[in-house]
Amino acid sequence: xxxxxxxxxxxxxxxxLLFFFVSFFxxxxxxxxxxxxxxxxxxxxxxxxxxxxxxNYNKKAEAIEVIAQENPPEARPAMKAMxxxxxxxxxxxxxxxxxxxxxxxxxxxPLFDTDPALKPVLQENRRGFKKxxxxxxxxxxxxxxxxxxxxxxxDADIRLAAVQELxxxxxxxxxxxxxxxxxKETDQRVITSMQTxxxxxxxxxxxxxxxxxxxxxxxxxLNSSAMNALAAYQAPTKALENKAQxxxxxxxxxxxxxxxxxxxxxxxxxxxxxxxSAIGLAxxxxxxxxxxMAHGELMMIGAYxxxxxxxxxxxxxxxxxxxxxxxxxxxxxxxxxxIERGVIRHLYGRPLETLxxxxxxSLVLQQTVRSIFSPLNRSVETPEWMSGAWQINEVLALTxxxxxxxxxxxxxxxxLIAVMKKTSLGLQVRAVSQNxxxxxxxxxxxxxxxxxTFGLGSGIAGLxxxxxxxxxxxxxxxxxxxxxxxxxxxxxxxxxxLWGTLVAGMTLxxxxxxxxxxxxxxxxxxxxxxxxxxFIQKRPKGLFPQRGRAAED
Amino acid sequence: MLLMNILKNDKPGLWxxxxxxxxxxxxxxxxxVVPENSAFHLSTYTVTLLGKYLTYALLAVxxxxxxxxxxxxxxxxxxxxxxxxxxxxMYLMRQIGERGVYGDPVLPDFMVFLSWQELPWFWQGFDQFxxxxxxxxxxxxxxxxxxxxxxxxxxxxxxxLSIITQAMTYALMLAFFRNEMGFGGNNGLTDFKDILGFxxxxxxxxxxxxxxxxxxLAIGYVxxxxxxxxxxxxxSVAIRDSESRSRFIGYRVENIKLWVFVFSAMLAxxxxxxxxxxxxxxxxxxxxxxxxxxxxxxxxxxGRGTLYGAIIGALLVNYSKTYFTAALPEIWLYxxxxxxxxxxxxxxxxxxxLWSLRKTRKTQKMRxxxx
Numbered sequence: 047x048x049x050x051x052x053x054x055x056x057x058x059x060x061x062x063l064l065f066f067f068v069s070f071f072x073x074x075x076x077x078x079x080x081x082x083x084x085x086x087x088x089x090x091x092x093x094x095x096x097x098x099x100x101x102n103y104n105k106k107a108e109a110i111e112v113i114a115q116e117n118p119p120e121a122r123p124a125m126k127a128m129x130x131x132x133x134x135x136x137x138x139x140x141x142x143x144x145x146x147x148x149x150x151x152x153x154x155x156p157l158f159d160t161d162p163a164l165k166p167v168l169q170e171n172r173r174g175f176k177k178x179x180x181x182x183x184x185x186x187x188x189x190x191x192x193x194x195x196x197x198x199x200x201d202a203d204i205r206l207a208a209v210q211e212l213x214x215x216x217x218x219x220x221x222x223x224x225x226x227x228x229x230k231e232t233d234q235r236v237i238t239s240m241q242t243x244x245x246x247x248x249x250x251x252x253x254x255x256x257x258x259x260x261x262x263x264x265x266x267x268l269n270s271s272a273m274n275a276l277a278a279y280q281a282p283t284k285a286l287e288n289k290a291q292x293x294x295x296x297x298x299x300x301x302x303x304x305x306x307x308x309x310x311x312x313x314x315x316x317x318x319x320x321x322x323s324a325i326g327l328a329x330x331x332x333x334x335x336x337x338x339m340a341h342g343e344l345m346m347i348g349a350y351x352x353x354x355x356x357x358x359x360x361x362x363x364x365x366x367x368x369x370x371x372x373x374x375x376x377x378x379x380x381x382x383x384x385i386e387r388g389v390i391r392h393l394y395g396r397p398l399e400t401l402x403x404x405x406x407x408s409l410v411l412q413q414t415v416r417s418i419f420s421p422l423n424r425s426v427e428t429p430e431w432m433s434g435a436w437q438i439n440e441v442l443a444l445t446x447x448x449x450x451x452x453x454x455x456x457x458x459x460x461x462l463i464a465v466m467k468k469t470s471l472g473l474q475v476r477a478v479s480q481n482x483x484x485x486x487x488x489x490x491x492x493x494x495x496x497x498x499t500f501g502l503g504s505g506i507a508g509l510x511x512x513x514x515x516x517x518x519x520x521x522x523x524x525x526x527x528x529x530x531x532x533x534x535x536x537x538x539x540x541x542x543x544l545w546g547t548l549v550a551g552m553t554l555x556x557x558x559x560x561x562x563x564x565x566x567x568x569x570x571x572x573x574x575x576x577x578x579x580x581f582i583q584k585r586p587k588g589l590f591p592q593r594g595r596a597a598e599d
Numbered sequence: 600m601l602l603m604n605i606l607k608n609d610k611p612g613l614w615x616x617x618x619x620x621x622x623x624x625x626x627x628x629x630x631x632v633v634p635e636n637s638a639f640h641l642s643t644y645t646v647t648l649l650g651k652y653l654t655y656a657l658l659a660v661x662x663x664x665x666x667x668x669x670x671x672x673x674x675x676x677x678x679x680x681x682x683x684x685x686x687x688x689m690y691l692m693r694q695i696g697e698r699g700v701y702g703d704p705v706l707p708d709f710m711v712f713l714s715w716q717e718l719p720w721f722w723q724g725f726d727q728f729x730x731x732x733x734x735x736x737x738x739x740x741x742x743x744x745x746x747x748x749x750x751x752x753x754x755x756x757x758x759x760l761s762i763i764t765q766a767m768t769y770a771l772m773l774a775f776f777r778n779e780m781g782f783g784g785n786n787g788l789t790d791f792k793d794i795l796g797f798x799x800x801x802x803x804x805x806x807x808x809x810x811x812x813x814x815x816l817a818i819g820y821v822x823x824x825x826x827x828x829x830x831x832x833x834x835s836v837a838i839r840d841s842e843s844r845s846r847f848i849g850y851r852v853e854n855i856k857l858w859v860f861v862f863s864a865m866l867a868x869x870x871x872x873x874x875x876x877x878x879x880x881x882x883x884x885x886x887x888x889x890x891x892x893x894x895x896x897x898x899x900x901x902g903r904g905t906l907y908g909a910i911i912g913a914l915l916v917n918y919s920k921t922y923f924t925a926a927l928p929e930i931w932l933y934x935x936x937x938x939x940x941x942x943x944x945x946x947x948x949x950x951x952x953l954w955s956l957r958k959t960r961k962t963q964k965m966r967x968x969x970x
Contacts, residue, residue, distance in 0.1 A: 337758060541758070583752075
């Protein structure tokens with residue numbers, strides 16, 4: 047009781063936290079004394095635990111400080127449980143328990159498992175136990191104390207989170223503690239955060255030189271607390287005020303820059319989806335001159351393949367996507383070859399007729415899928431390694447699934463370019479598309495090349511389907527939603543030009559996302575369509591027109 | 600005289616016009632005069648359905664004019680149809696007046712629902728039928744003019760042109776889906792009460808609309824026939840077959856294309872305007888690119904570049920669509936899909952082509968017998 051009495055007197059002059067920090071600090075630096083004074087501390091700790099079952103919040107606050115100061119192994123879990131309202135005490139004996147709800151039952155586990163008299167209790171209600179109540183002031187205090195305790199945690203991420211928790215509500219008292227911790231810190235991110243925290247504190251309490259230094263530090267930060275601190279800052283001199291204002295401007299500029307970077311990232315990921323769905327079309331449409339209206343349905347088949355693969359391996363979602371990629375390529379590719387052999391080979395040289403016939407094919411494929419899988423939408427589970435985000439700094443986070451789609455698009459594109467430029471199939475495809483009769487005269491089996499080319503384009507549509515299945519629901523109408531966009535991309539890029547398709551897809555994606563903030567999603571799309579219509583007027587053969595003989599037909 | 604000369608050379612067209620005339624006389628009699636319990640009675644539902652088919656046929660004629668005679672595979676012609684339909688829908692909407700759910704004398708229901716205070720400027724004047732009728736022709740015409748002027752002047756041809764017509768109708772669809780556009784958004788315009796003071800649900804009004812559709816189809820067909828038989832039509836066929844050669848000979852290719860395109864768009868607008876009062880609704884779905892592609896299919900199945908083929912194709916496909924979707928809904932898409940594939944593979948000239956194929960075989964046989 048003597049300790050709490052001292053606390054009460056100290057509290058009148060200092061804030062309770064200050065007392066805690068100071069004593070905590072002293073404790074760390076003077077371990078010898080700590081050991082010497084262990085005995086009374088032990089008993090005060092016991093008292094503190096008991097105080098938690100009292101009703102008086104002030105007394106509870108003191109007790110929590112004592113517990114945090116002593117930091118026994120039970121302190122952290124107990125404080126966490128208190129925050130979540132899961133710390134209880136038995137009405138009889140006042141022993142502390144954790145509450146855990148198990149299937150509508152309440153399980154009470156004693157906080158101290160050393161005492162053999164206390165046993166876990168499982169009952170249907172909470173009779174006989176009472177919650178350790180906390181108010182907002184206590185909650186704030188506990189969070190801060192937990193953060194301080196976590197500053198010494200071995201995991202850098204937890205330390206970082208702790209510093210950021212302190213930043214939300216910077217207290218002058220934390221300064222010494224953080225100053226001490228910063229010297230031992232090895233992780234750069236934590237150091238930066240700590241420096242921001244120190245600067246925020248100094249801005250409030252330091253002298254003018256310290257304030258100037260603080261402003262300079264904060265100007266390099268992106269943290270919103272830093273921003274708030276600067277905005278609330280009462281500058282003693284005109285020079286400092288100007289300095290603070292320019293720091294605010296600098297932060298705002300940087301944030302705008304990162305916001306733009308994020309928009310462009312979104313645009314690139316949308317562009318990758320567009321490019322991915324258009325690349326297959328660029329082959330069948332651009333290289334072979336076939337307007338394949340069933341292209342969207344080939345993507346749909348790829349998406350359904352992903353769905354089926356996941357059904358076949360429900361225990362291994364993470365792997366299923368990797369299996370689905372080759373599977374979708376093969377399934378869509380085979381369907382594509384069947385379409386080429388069955389329908390398209392009769393229609394070479396009549397591009398507009400292929401449009402009609404393949405539209406018929408698309409209807410048949412849609413109805414087939416509807417009959418097999420039902421017209422309802424299916425969903426494909428996103429594997430764990432694709433969720434989450436890559437936190438680059440405090441304002442810029444790139445989600446993994448979007449990043450993977452960009453990579454996937456580029457990988458597919460590179461592979462395709464390699465096939466077209468480095469393999470004999472690619473050579474033959476280019477030969478046939480440039481001059482069919484001459485190629486045949488040189489011994490190229492043009493029919494076989496046609497079938498394989500169409501299969502390749504269709505297989506890539508299947509790959510696009512895998513990517514789409516992770517972004518949207520898989521349904522019979524999946525293809526229709528993308529076919530128009532795909533055509534726009536191919537035409538915008540220039541028919542027969544794979545690089546053009548990639549550039550066009552990315553450009554349209556970025557334009558779309560840049561327009562979205564001020565025009566809204568639908569209007570942005572309309573504007574992009576109008577842009578394409580007008581662009582085609584200016585350059586009737588797209589962004590990268592084919593040159594030479596192949597262009598004349 | 601000119602007309603008679605032209606039609607004399609168009610036997611299938613004469614037949615078609617004759618059948619249309621007979622049907623136009625028979626349908627009102629079968630519906631109004633023949634008693635309801637008779638086996639020959641035609642229900643009003645069927646009359647409306649027939650009227651709808653006729654507007655589709657007119658749309659198909661319009662599409663055939665640009666695809667069959669100009670060589671422009673338009674994938675956005677349904678946009679003109681829908682615009683004409685919206686113009687008519689706006690007139691019908693204004694006719695509702697105080698009978699709407701909210702009872703506002705001027706504002707249509709959906710505007711009251713969006714809590715708009717006054718009528719937007721582009722809705723002014725649509726309470727007058729003559730103004731709406733003018734707009735039905737002018738709006739699709741102006742859009743076609745602007746679009747065609749830009750596209751043909753820059754010599755956008757072939758697949759590129761097809762794709763940007765598709766982009767046009769797609770953009771319009773997205774735009775009309777927006778509530779802010781002031782055309783009823785997703786739900787479109789509906790709940791029509793009467794047209795020119797006649798109740799839309801009355802049998803006699805339905806018959807009148809059917810007859811109007813038949814007349815429009817007949818006039819549209821004859822006008823199109825006159826155009827394709829004129830110098831303008833011959834020049835457009837030349838452009839279809841070899842654009843650069845026609846240009847080098849000295850024809851102003853852009854102008855020829857532009858005028859035929861604009862005329863076709865106006866026809867499509869009229870078809871849309873007749874379609875809307877019969878089905879009782881117009882919504883942005885009519886702009887969907889799918890509709891335009893289906894339209895091209897009607898023309899392809901009937902026989903491209905003949906005008907009457909387009910009519911036959913439109914009637915046949917739409918009749919079978921009605922039949923199959925009711926009787927065998929599962930089969931319809933298979934049947935339609937298979938139809939597209941088979942027609943493009945084996946009947947490049949459509950159903951009409953079958954007939955002329957038989958004729959050429961006959962003459963060949965006769966020649967062989969002679970020798």
